Amino acid sequence: MLQEERALSIVIVGHVDHGKSTLIGRLLYDTDCLPPDKYTEIQKSSEGLGRIVEFAFVMDCLEEERSRGITIDTTQTFFKTPKRRYVIIDAPGHKEFLKNMITGTSQAEAALLIIDSFEGIRDQTRRHAYILGMLGLKQICVLLNKIDLIHYSKDKYLELKRETTDFLDQLDVHPTFILPISAIHGDNVAKPSEKISWFDGPTVLQALDTFEALNVEEKPLRFPIQDIYNIDEKKILVGRIEAGRIGKGKKVYLLPEKKKVEVKSIEKFLEQEVTTANYEESIGICLKGRQRVKRGQILTADLSSTISDKIQANIFWMDPEGYRAGEILRFRCVTQEVFCRIEKINKKFDPASMELTEKQASSIRNAEVADILIQLDDKVVVDPFNEIPEMGRFVLEKGGRPVAGGIIL
């Protein structure tokens, strides 16, 4: 039996053609998690295109993906080691599919950054590494793939390892491991390889097994109101606890008004007399007395949140259509939805070419990151991303479409 019940989600990122999808196929195959009928299907599809069996087809299921040999959209699949199950998220490496890469990465607890040993660090390596850092991923393993193409050379591996460490240091990204592998031949993925007997570090699977599911720290309550239901003459505030815990009879603040209210009861279907509810629980709450409540208000244990209609933040733009000064956007953070505009772009740059920084810009293009000041139509309640991530990250929409993600400093 597995030692752990829950699955750890990992994202695989890196430049196009550096071997993400191949690695995933290899992981599934070597851990015996690729059903034989799926293998047959992949064989058939590969033959149809006149190729040898392409492991990448495990993840690239769309006809266009297989014929063009690229990943277009994020895929998730599962494999297991004796220790635990993994949800594996394959993120596309093309710049044009950056939003799909971000979608995948936002759901991960750990990341594998794959770099072609022969080609070295490329544009999407830089972009993806930057995004890992910005999204706050701490458990990162770098894989120097295609070690076969550099003849399993220890010297070349060490050289590239140094280069990678130097580059990631600038981004304040600190990988736990930097491993030499060959996904296509299976070297050092599930099993150690004799061809790199000089290497005494872990295999990919051993490295992954050292990662932990993220600990939940004790934090002050944040309960954003999602909706209000009237059921059996009760006014029930539903939502999910984004930080901390809530208890029956406890006095809490209703933000942004800073009004003190008391929790009369906690509601769950078919459960009587619920006394407390914790982080991540989707629950219902009844308040004592008649209160004016609406979606977007936040119940909190303290007054440490920022309540303001001006927000300083870092954003990454992920829509092919960029931003032009004056455009109306919608700010969404937990259940808060408020129209806004970008008052000032302090500076912006493209992570693919780290050195080019533009100050006082008036536009932001796809795949650029920017340090901005947002002016909102209404007050919102937020916390610094480093303290309460759920309350410190947001999405900007334009015409209903998500165009940027951001974190609050």
Added chain:
Amino acid sequence: MDHLTRLENKSIYIIREAYYQFKDIAMLWSVGKDSTTLLWLCRKAFFGKIPFPIIHIDTSYKFPEMYQFRDERAKEWNLNLLIGKNEEKLQEGMGPGQGSKLDCCNELKTKALQQVIKKYGLKAILLGIRRDEHGIRAKERYFSPRDSQFKWDYENQPAELWDQYQSTFEEEEHFRIHPLLHFTEFDIWNYVKREGLPIVPLYFSKNGKRFRSIGCVTCCSPMDSTAKTIDEIIEEIRISKTSERSGRAQDKENIYTMQKLRALGYM
């Protein structure tokens, strides 16, 4: 928080979010284990009083056990059950023996669903699909926009991060909402067990065979199995090496049939 509770709470959040964003919403219930789990989660989300209709798309070729199960639960759980059928095509004799699987699924399921969506003016439907079922489903979003032609623009899906789901779209369309995307088949059975959910008896072994996935009588084949209880099913899946939909004919006709069906609006 344990694994199943985490999955459950995430699904409930998505169901409530969908209902907040779309009042003209309904849930699609195939009567299988996944959408029955989804139905149960909807009951939890709304404290037993689901405020929208539950739709069964009936090809009229389903197993008798499924009809019986459907009607019993609808009564027991006080559901607002609507039945969707492509009457015109059924009159014309459309069925699994006629033409390709792609055409049959498309007419009796997808077109029937189109008709229901139009008739009731629905803006969103909740569906119980999961990522681990099929590679194509692994690429889905929780909130997935479809245009008025029902097309799924899988090459240009909206970004989805931090539980912020796109809920407006310029063209006339509807949204598919997938609150079970993060469950696996293994999770579903463990959840069914934990919650003591009723399930169609076809899933249990009879005469050495059971169905792992159910749909129309004609296009589902049972697998060899001795699993007569949920515990035995869980154990069987744990060690199984074939994929769940290996008994489903429409997936096999051509490698990309599932992609084509989904692009056309198949569930």
